[in-house]
Amino acid sequence: MIRLIKPDISWDEVRLDFQDVFDSGIFTRGKYVDKFTHDLSKYLDARHVFLTTSATTALSTCLKLLAVGPGDEVLVADFSFPATANVVEDLGAKTVLLDVNPLTFNLCPDELLKKITNKTKAVIFVDTFGNPTGLHSIKDICNSYRVPLIEDAACAIGSSENGLKCGAIADLTCFSFHPRKIVCTGEGGAITTNNDDWANWLRVKLAHGADGMVDGQLNFTEYGYNYRLPELSAIMGIKQLEKLGDIVIERNNIRDQYNKELLPLGFAPQYVASNVISNIQSLVYKVPKRVKRNTLIEELRNNGIETTIGTYSQSNQQYYRLKYDVNLPVATELAASLITFPCYAGLNVGPVIDAIHMAVDDEK
Numbered sequence: 001m002i003r004l005i006k007p008d009i010s011w012d013e014v015r016l017d018f019q020d021v022f023d024s025g026i027f028t029r030g031k032y033v034d035k036f037t038h039d040l041s042k043y044l045d046a047r048h049v050f051l052t053t054s055a056t057t058a059l060s061t062c063l064k065l066l067a068v069g070p071g072d073e074v075l076v077a078d079f080s081f082p083a084t085a086n087v088v089e090d091l092g093a094k095t096v097l098l099d100v101n102p103l104t105f106n107l108c109p110d111e112l113l114k115k116i117t118n119k120t121k122a123v124i125f126v127d128t129f130g131n132p133t134g135l136h137s138i139k140d141i142c143n144s145y146r147v148p149l150i151e152d153a154a155c156a157i158g159s160s161e162n163g164l165k166c167g168a169i170a171d172l173t174c175f176s177f178h179p180r181k182i183v184c185t186g187e188g189g190a191i192t193t194n195n196d197d198w199a200n201w202l203r204v205k206l207a208h209g210a211d212g213m214v215d216g217q218l219n220f221t222e223y224g225y226n227y228r229l230p231e232l233s234a235i236m237g238i239k240q241l242e243k244l245g246d247i248v249i250e251r252n253n254i255r256d257q258y259n260k261e262l263l264p265l266g267f268a269p270q271y272v273a274s275n276v277i278s279n280i281q282s283l284v285y286k287v288p289k290r291v292k293r294n295t296l297i298e299e300l301r302n303n304g305i306e307t308t309i310g311t312y313s314q315s316n317q318q319y320y321r322l323k324y325d326v327n328l329p330v331a332t333e334l335a336a337s338l339i340t341f342p343c344y345a346g347l348n349v350g351p352v353i354d355a356i357h358m359a360v361d362d363e364k
């Protein structure tokens, strides 16, 4: 089976450091967590970094930091994995789902301007499939309304807009290190911010509410949480971060190989602006009108090639449909017509392209 993605990390790369952790017995809050935190801060050019257990816990923590709760509205890009909206619902606030741009698949400034009000407590922009195109224009709108911008960069480690990395643009940025992502730590995530006050809140709250020690004991000045990334996971993160630049270049090269073959067949790519580097987290195309997306996925699976949909229109999922009943045509259409193809270091694109040719010819 040709898989969608293979984590770019081998046993040999981590073996010695894993052994070191087992020898020392320090499985959490040790030197590898410190190093991964430091390396991420340097790589992203973000002043503060906090590692978490996932993008979901990162997003949830950011909403708690902004004191989001009942009576508040959070504006959320509709076209995303439902973790993006779930964290808003979990805190009792209203999720206002917004439609996306049909080319970039990202939150539209016009949609945002229509829905932003004095009830808006935060905006969540999603770098769909790793593409931050339009993030700065959303940020400008949020700044002018003085509404904090949270970037759901679950897919966007290594991407940038206007020369700034995702993680150094929005007020708060949340990453995922799940195995479907480019940096895989098993499960894992991170929050970045340049705001010193927020960083201080995060430092205490993410340590169970303890602000250092007094008389040899933890000093609990707040209630708090434990969303810590373990040492073994941090080792995996460090190793992949070292080669992330090369991974992003390779994924873009693979995208170019697919484009050459698939655009003449009528597959339409995601638009990435010229001032943007996308990490090509997911290599996604809109299928040609004559092709049935689900049939294509099935035919390729029968030929040993793993593909999947793009992502979800959250407003069309049962919970959100019954609760909010909104109709967002672009996200709905994208959810029905996008396909994700395999993309990883060392992939031989030829057999995948041949299988796509065969499947598309069969569907004529």
Ligand SMILES: Cc1ncc(COP(=O)(O)O)c(C=O)c1O
Pocket: 053, 054, 055, 056, 057, 080, 081, 083, 084, 126, 152, 154, 155, 175, 176, 177, 178, 188, 189
């Ligand atoms: C856009 C987006 N946000 C959030 C998440 C949740 O990430 P995690 O599994 O790290 O909680 C995902 C996972 O696929 C995602 O794609």
